[in-house]
Amino acid sequence: MKKLRKTVFVIAGYNTVSFGSGRKEFHPKKPRPGLEHYVKEAGKGAIGQVNDVKNIDEGVIGNFMAARFNRQGNLPGFFPMIDESFLYKPATRVEGACASGGLALVFSIKTILADLADTVLSIGVEVQNTVKSIYGADILGGAGHYAGERKQGHAYFFPSKFSDRAGACFEKFGKDKVREAMSLWYVQAIKNARKNPKAQEYHNSIEDLYAAAMTPPNPKVFCEYINVYDCSKVSDGASALIFASEEGLKKLGVSKKDACEVVSFGQSEGDLTSPPPDLTKLDTSQRAVNLAYERAGLSSKDIGVAEVHDCFTISGLLSVEAAGFAEYGEGAEFVKAGKTNPDSEIPTNATGGLVGFGHYTGGTGVRQAVDLLHQLTGKAEDCQVKIDPNRPYGLMISMGGNDKTVAAMILKKAA
Amino acid sequence: MNLDERLENVSVLGAAGKMGSGIAVLIASEMAKLKIKNPDKLYRLNLIDVNEKVLDGLLAYIKAQITKVAEKSTVFLRSAYADRADLVENREIIDAFVYDAFSLLRPGTDLGAAKNSKVVFEAIIEDENIKAKVLTELNNLCSKDTFFLTNTSSIPIGFLDKRVELSGRLIGYHFYNPPVVQKLVEVITPSTANKELIEFSTELGKRLRKKLVPANDISGFIGNGHFMRDGLHAIGEVEKLKGEHSLPGGIYIMNRVSQDFLIRPMGIFQLIDYVGVDVFQCILNVMRTHLGDESLKSELIDRLVEKKVFGGQRPDGSQKDGFLKYEKNRPVAVYDIEKGEYIAIEENWKENLDSKIGDLPEGFNPWKKLLTDPKKGDKLSSYFENLKKADTLGAELARTYLARSKEIAKELVSSGVAKSEDDVNAVLTNGFYWLYGPINDYI
Structure with missing residues (x-):
C-alpha cells in the first residue's frame, strides 16, 4: 500500500503529568493515584476538546504491563468510566511493550482507514511506581524474550541491553565521542523538560547537568557502560488524542487549524527470540521509518520536527540515525553539533523526550503524537519550536523492547 | 581459623536491641552469601536477647532489612544464584536470599545457644557489671578460641578483658546507629588483644564494607x-x-x-x-x-x-x-x-x-x-x-x-x-x- 486511502486527522491531544521521582510532589511512601485516575484524566482531557463526545465511535487503549504493575487486565472496560457515552461501544487494548502507545495510534488509524469508525479516542497509559525499580525491572523485562534471555540477563534487564548497545558503539565509533554525545543528549533532555510543567524532570535543579551525565558507570550496582542519567525514569501517566476522518472531524466540530493530518505511518517487527543483528543499529526502527517515508513519498530531508524513543540516551543517538537525520555511525556527531536542539536543524524531543519528560511505557507513543500535534499546530507553549515551512513534517518513532516492535508516524498540520 | 570459618557459627547478644539487630542484619547477610557458596555447610546465627517478646519484632526487622540488602545487591545475587534454574526474576532471587538468610537464624533467650559460636558480638546494656557477668558466663561456655567483639561505646576494653579473663580475645567493635546504614566502626584494640583477633576484625570490616577507625582504649573513645x-x-x-x-x-x-x-x-x-x-x-x-x-x-x-x-x-x-x-x-x-x-x-x-x-x-x-x-x-x-x-x-x-x-x-x-x-x-x-x-x- 502506498498512500493512505483517505485522510485521517488527529486532534485533541492531552498529556497528564509524568509522575515519579524527580517531581517535587512525589514521595515513594505516600499513596498515589492509580490507573483509573490517569485513564480518566487523559481521556477527559481529550474529549473535553470536542463539541459532542457522543460522536466518538470507539476507543483504543495502549498499555504494556498493567496486569503486573497494577494487577489489572481488561483495560477496554475503562472507556465507559471516562464517559458514559462509551458504554456498549467498541474498545480495544493493544500491547507491544513500550511501543504499545504507538500501536494504539496505528490501530486507531487502521480502524478509520477500514471505514469501521469515523472517530477513535486513542489512549496510552502506564502506572509503574507501584513497585520498586528492582521489581519493575522484572516487569519491564517482559519486553524481552523471557524464556530465552531473562535468566542470563542482568538485574536491570533493559538498561543492560542498552548498556551493551552503548558499549558496542563505544568500541565501533570511539568511546569519548559517543559518551560525550550521550551526555549532551541528557543535557538537552533536561533543558527541554524544564520548560514543560508536565515533565517529570520539570523540577530538575542539577547545576552541572553535563558533569552529572558523565558520572562513571558502576557495574557493581548497575550497568557496565551507562549510568542512571542515561536512563528514562519510572513514570506514571497517560496521554490521549482523537483520530478522525474528514466526516468525523465535522461531527466533532473541530476546526482543521487545530488538527494534524496523518501523512503516513510504518510498522515493523523484529524477531523477539533472536538477539539484534547489530547492536550499533536500530534496524527495526529504521525499517518502520523507511516504510513511513516510502508511503508518503518523503525523506528525512522533509522532516522539521521529531519525537524519537530515547528510553536511554544511546537510543536517542541511534534513533537519530534510524530516522535518517544522520548517517550510520554519525548520530553522535550530529547530536554533539547540537543539531537536535530546539533552535536547530531538527528539533528532537522538544518537550523532554523519554529521558526528560518521563516514560510511562505503554503511553509514551501516544504522548509523542500529542507533543508532535502541539508542535505542528503551534500549541507547544514554552516548548514550541520554529518549524521550517520547507520541512513542515513531523516524525515520531515508537519503539518496543530492544528494537523489536516499532511504529513510526508522520504528521503535518492540516490544510 | 579464617574469617569464613568463623562466620559458620556466630552469636549476637542483645540481638533485639537497636545495635544488636543491626549487627544481626549485617552478619546474617554475609553468612547467607557464604551459604550460597557452600550449600552443604551448616551456618548458624544465634540471636540472643533476654526479652522473648521483642524477638518477634526482631525477625520482622531482619526480614525487612535483609530484603533491602538483597534489593541493593541483586546484580551480585543474580550471579551467585546463576546455577538455580528455578530463580529467574529479581523477585525470585531476592526472596530466595531472604529465605536463605532466615534459615540460618536461631532466635532465643538462652545464652547456652552461643556454645559453639566462633564469634560473639556483645551489644547488651551499657553496664560494665552486667557485661562482665554475661561475658564470664560465655567464657566458661564457649571454646577457648572464640572471639568476642563488644559494641561498648565507653567501657575500656582492656579493663573488661582482664576482669572477665578473656586473655586477649576481646576487642572493641563499636558500630554506629543504625549499623545497617552507618559506615563507621570504631575499633578499640587494647594492648592485650590477640593478634589473630586484630586481623580478623580488620578483615571483617572489609567484608562488611565498613570504614574502620582506630581509637585508643580510653573510656568514651573518639x-x-x-x-x-x-x-x-x-x-x-x-x-x-x-x-x-x-x-x-x-x-x-x-x-x-x-x-x-x-x-x-x-x-x-x-x-x-x-x-x-x-x-x-x-x-x-x-x-x-x-x-x-x-x-x-x-x-x-x-x-x-x-x-x-x-x-x-x-x-x-x-x-x-x-x-x-x-x-x-x-x-x-x-x-x-x-x-x-x-x-x-x-x-x-x-x-x-x-x-x-x-x-x-x-x-x-x-x-x-x-x-x-x-x-x-x-x-x-x-x-x-x-x-x-x-x-x-x-x-x-x-x-x-x-x-x-x-x-x-x-x-x-x-x-x-x-x-x-x-x-x-x-x-x-x-x-x-x-x-x-x-x-x-x-x-
Whole structure:
C-alpha cells in the first residue's frame, strides 16, 4: 500500500503529568493515584476538546504491563468510566511493550482507514511506581524474550541491553565521542523538560547537568557502560488524542487549524527470540521509518520536527540515525553539533523526550503524537519550536523492547 | 581459623536491641552469601536477647532489612544464584536470599545457644557489671578460641578483658546507629588483644564494607569522647541562656543553633534524645569513673532521668520524647522540667525566639541539601566566612560552639584517645553524618 486511502486527522491531544521521582510532589511512601485516575484524566482531557463526545465511535487503549504493575487486565472496560457515552461501544487494548502507545495510534488509524469508525479516542497509559525499580525491572523485562534471555540477563534487564548497545558503539565509533554525545543528549533532555510543567524532570535543579551525565558507570550496582542519567525514569501517566476522518472531524466540530493530518505511518517487527543483528543499529526502527517515508513519498530531508524513543540516551543517538537525520555511525556527531536542539536543524524531543519528560511505557507513543500535534499546530507553549515551512513534517518513532516492535508516524498540520 | 570459618557459627547478644539487630542484619547477610557458596555447610546465627517478646519484632526487622540488602545487591545475587534454574526474576532471587538468610537464624533467650559460636558480638546494656557477668558466663561456655567483639561505646576494653579473663580475645567493635546504614566502626584494640583477633576484625570490616577507625582504649573513645563533651557544652550554654529565655527557650535556641547554624544533621538535643537521655547519663557515668573527670556530669540530665524522661527510639526507629517531644520525628514541644510538662513550639513562641537568634548567615544551605552537593566544600567555606562576620546571637553561639567542638577534638588527640586529627574527623563525618570534621578552618 502506498498512500493512505483517505485522510485521517488527529486532534485533541492531552498529556497528564509524568509522575515519579524527580517531581517535587512525589514521595515513594505516600499513596498515589492509580490507573483509573490517569485513564480518566487523559481521556477527559481529550474529549473535553470536542463539541459532542457522543460522536466518538470507539476507543483504543495502549498499555504494556498493567496486569503486573497494577494487577489489572481488561483495560477496554475503562472507556465507559471516562464517559458514559462509551458504554456498549467498541474498545480495544493493544500491547507491544513500550511501543504499545504507538500501536494504539496505528490501530486507531487502521480502524478509520477500514471505514469501521469515523472517530477513535486513542489512549496510552502506564502506572509503574507501584513497585520498586528492582521489581519493575522484572516487569519491564517482559519486553524481552523471557524464556530465552531473562535468566542470563542482568538485574536491570533493559538498561543492560542498552548498556551493551552503548558499549558496542563505544568500541565501533570511539568511546569519548559517543559518551560525550550521550551526555549532551541528557543535557538537552533536561533543558527541554524544564520548560514543560508536565515533565517529570520539570523540577530538575542539577547545576552541572553535563558533569552529572558523565558520572562513571558502576557495574557493581548497575550497568557496565551507562549510568542512571542515561536512563528514562519510572513514570506514571497517560496521554490521549482523537483520530478522525474528514466526516468525523465535522461531527466533532473541530476546526482543521487545530488538527494534524496523518501523512503516513510504518510498522515493523523484529524477531523477539533472536538477539539484534547489530547492536550499533536500530534496524527495526529504521525499517518502520523507511516504510513511513516510502508511503508518503518523503525523506528525512522533509522532516522539521521529531519525537524519537530515547528510553536511554544511546537510543536517542541511534534513533537519530534510524530516522535518517544522520548517517550510520554519525548520530553522535550530529547530536554533539547540537543539531537536535530546539533552535536547530531538527528539533528532537522538544518537550523532554523519554529521558526528560518521563516514560510511562505503554503511553509514551501516544504522548509523542500529542507533543508532535502541539508542535505542528503551534500549541507547544514554552516548548514550541520554529518549524521550517520547507520541512513542515513531523516524525515520531515508537519503539518496543530492544528494537523489536516499532511504529513510526508522520504528521503535518492540516490544510 | 579464617574469617569464613568463623562466620559458620556466630552469636549476637542483645540481638533485639537497636545495635544488636543491626549487627544481626549485617552478619546474617554475609553468612547467607557464604551459604550460597557452600550449600552443604551448616551456618548458624544465634540471636540472643533476654526479652522473648521483642524477638518477634526482631525477625520482622531482619526480614525487612535483609530484603533491602538483597534489593541493593541483586546484580551480585543474580550471579551467585546463576546455577538455580528455578530463580529467574529479581523477585525470585531476592526472596530466595531472604529465605536463605532466615534459615540460618536461631532466635532465643538462652545464652547456652552461643556454645559453639566462633564469634560473639556483645551489644547488651551499657553496664560494665552486667557485661562482665554475661561475658564470664560465655567464657566458661564457649571454646577457648572464640572471639568476642563488644559494641561498648565507653567501657575500656582492656579493663573488661582482664576482669572477665578473656586473655586477649576481646576487642572493641563499636558500630554506629543504625549499623545497617552507618559506615563507621570504631575499633578499640587494647594492648592485650590477640593478634589473630586484630586481623580478623580488620578483615571483617572489609567484608562488611565498613570504614574502620582506630581509637585508643580510653573510656568514651573518639565518638563519645566528643559527643558527651559536645552535649555538655550545649547544656552549659542553656544554663546561661535560661535566665533571659527560660529553660525550654534555651533548649530550643541551642538545638536550632547546632542544627541550622552549624549545619548538622540534627540539633544537639534531638541527638541526645535519639541516643537516649538515660544512655547519655550512663555513658557520662562510665567515663567519669574511668577517667576520674568530675566535669563529665550534668545535673539537668540527672533530673530528666529522675523524671523518667528518657528519649530513645521505638522499634520502628521513630523518636521517643526526651528534651523534645516529637511528631513524625520532628520536634513539636520542649520539656519544661520545672513544670514537668512539654511546652508546645507554637508559632508566636518560636518566632519570638527565632528573632532573638537572628537570621542565618548568607549562603546557608540545609544539611540535607549539601549532603549530595559536589560543591559542598566551597559552599561550607563561604557560609562559615559569613558566620564569622555575622552579628547575631545565633552566630555568636555557633562560633563558640565551633570553637569548643574543635577544642574537644584536639584534646582527644593530645590526650591519646585518637591517633590523629583525621581519625576524629572521620568519626564525626562517618558516624555522626557531619558534613565537616570538628577540626577545620571555619573558626
